[in-house]
Amino acid sequence: MSSTTYSLKARYVFPVAGDPIADGVVTFDRERIISVGPSVGDEADIEDLGNVAILPGLVNAHTHLEFSHLDRPIGYRGMTLGDWIARLVSELRIEDRPPADAVRRGLLESLMSGTTALGEIAQPDWSADDFQAVPIDCTVFLELISPTDAGVDEVLKLAHRHIAAGETYQQMQLGWRWRPGICPHAPYSVHPRLLSEAAAISARHKVPLSFHLAESPEEIEFLQTSGGVFRDMLELLEQWDPSAHRPGRRPFDLLRVLAPAHRLLIVHGNYLEDEEIAFIARHAQTMSVVYCPRTHHYFGHIPHPLEKLLSSGVNVALGTDSRASSPDLNLLSDMRHVAHCHPAIALKTVLRMGTLGGAKALGLEGELGTLEVGKRPHMAVLPLPDRREADPHSLLFDQNAPIRSTWFGGNCMDDPTSLG
Ligand SMILES: [Zn+2]
Structure with missing residues (x-):
């Protein structure tokens, strides 16, 4: 794995192009998403974000x-x-x-x-x-x-x-x-x-x-x-x-x-x-x-x-x-x-x-809007409540937590002051 490749794990990844993935992992470089899928166990290079959802930006x-x-x-x-x-x-x-x-x-x-x-x-x-x-x-x-x-x-x-x-x-x-x-x-x-x-x-x-x-x-x-x-x-x-x-x-x-x-x-x-x-x-x-x-x-x-x-x-x-x-x-x-x-x-x-x-x-569906291989790695990370739901989408909307961080390639934006 090259040094410019990143892998994030979450309780749920919501690709939008398909069903939510429990214990999902998104792997990407600065420009593109490389893979989206369930965790397969080898987690040495994976950053586990915990009880959060990873959404497309x-x-x-x-x-x-x-x-x-x-x-x-x-x-x-x-x-x-x-x-x-x-x-x-x-x-x-x-x-x-x-x-x-x-x-x-x-x-x-x-x-x-x-x-x-x-x-x-x-x-x-x-x-x-x-x-x-x-x-x-x-x-x-x-x-x-x-x-x-x-x-x-x-x-x-x-x-x-x-x-x-x-x-x-x-x-x-x-x-x-x-x-x-x-x-x-x-x-x-x-x-x-x-x-x-x-x-x-x-x-x-x-x-x-x-x-x-x-x-x-x-x-x-x-x-x-x-x-x-x-x-x-x-x-x-x-x-x-x-x-x-x-x-x-x-x-x-x-x-x-x-x-x-x-x-x-x-x-x-x-x-x-x-x-x-x-x-x-x-x-x-x-x-x-x-x-x-x-x-x-x-x-x-x-x-x-x-x-x-x-x-x-x-x-x-x-x-x-x-x-x-x-x-x-x-x-x-x-x-x-x-x-x-x-x-x-x-x-x-x-x-x-x-x-x-x-x-x-906006005419950008080939680049953005879902977490799919080849699309740009723009993501939003949302903390989730501890409870379980039959439909994991309820965890996103039936709560008030704000977005924790926004990702553009390998750049994690979670502090407005860092942008001056
Ligand atoms: Zn207007």
């Missing part, structure tokens, strides 16, 4: 790290999305801009809670330097906003620049620390021409596309009538373009526009209807829904159509969304929330959504 498919400095969500539970956005804009973007280290704080918090890959929604002034010290695999979706036709070309230029920067970064072979994606923001903030161009750019450059869709009743009202709080907001901001937002639409119309995207992450999907869910299921190779459980809870939406999405064959990923609408960036807490609020869903499916589901949504 968690994948947080949707967050906005720029708000990671917040101690608690903006506003109050049950407020409308329109009121929340108005407060977000007035409190954070104009009067009191987020501190420069917010992104870095968010990355550290994510890392320490077991996240090894995430989908980040970034502003045009985002800095790749913020991502260098923390080894999380980031897909950086540049947020694209232009409700009017007049602003579309400028925003498209930003998108092209962002993708070119990502391609240059990857050619430099500095690793895969970040890759570009694009995020036309939402139905009320994106001109139809921007949406169709974004889908074409995603297809041409093979980059993933995130879009907030079917998130709130106000958004559905805006699509149906061109009216409501989002119309008022656009008029107030002098961004109302009457030619852009014709009435009589629904999320289905926008899904069709976005169908050519290389990978489409439909963020939230709280108000998706059956026909829309069936459409997403028919495009399951490229489309995913990202459910943000505790953010969904914060806004007091109707129950999420999670069960229907899963039974229809839709790939569902999980996201924390930001600290502006969720208490923290701990994806395991969102998984526990799902396990608690959706008891009909098998716990192994909850684990899958927080790992492989996210990897697939």
Whole structure:
């Protein structure tokens, strides 16, 4: 065994690609997993971690790290999305801009809670330097906003620049620390021409596309009538373009526009209807829904159509969304929330959504999301309670212990201060 090979043993290894393995051992080097299986007795080179679970690194498919400095969500539970956005804009973007280290704080918090890959929604002034010290695999979706036709070309230029920067970064072979994606923001903030161009750019450059869709009743009202709080907001901001937002639409119309995207992450999907869910299921190779459980809870939406999405064959990923609408960036807490609020869903499916589901949504299922030979050795270690369970997945979710450490190859991250 070479000196750069590592073997970890745990009470349970959860490969996600198969059943939990009791007394499991994961062997890996800096780049790849070499083997996953039960302990065979020769333990000289094996580090026994004891009563813990080894999980694939968690994948947080949707967050906005720029708000990671917040101690608690903006506003109050049950407020409308329109009121929340108005407060977000007035409190954070104009009067009191987020501190420069917010992104870095968010990355550290994510890392320490077991996240090894995430989908980040970034502003045009985002800095790749913020991502260098923390080894999380980031897909950086540049947020694209232009409700009017007049602003579309400028925003498209930003998108092209962002993708070119990502391609240059990857050619430099500095690793895969970040890759570009694009995020036309939402139905009320994106001109139809921007949406169709974004889908074409995603297809041409093979980059993933995130879009907030079917998130709130106000958004559905805006699509149906061109009216409501989002119309008022656009008029107030002098961004109302009457030619852009014709009435009589629904999320289905926008899904069709976005169908050519290389990978489409439909963020939230709280108000998706059956026909829309069936459409997403028919495009399951490229489309995913990202459910943000505790953010969904914060806004007091109707129950999420999670069960229907899963039974229809839709790939569902999980996201924390930001600290502006969720208490923290701990994806395991969102998984526990799902396990608690959706008891009909098998716990192994909850684990899958927080790992492989996210990897697939981001187009990384060949590299991450499961513990399988050849994949990257990104892992999270969780202490387990002493009791026994018929389904070992109960040990993960029916308890409150935090992740103990996060592994990237041979690097064990269990102390944020070690990263400066
Ligand atoms: Zn979002």
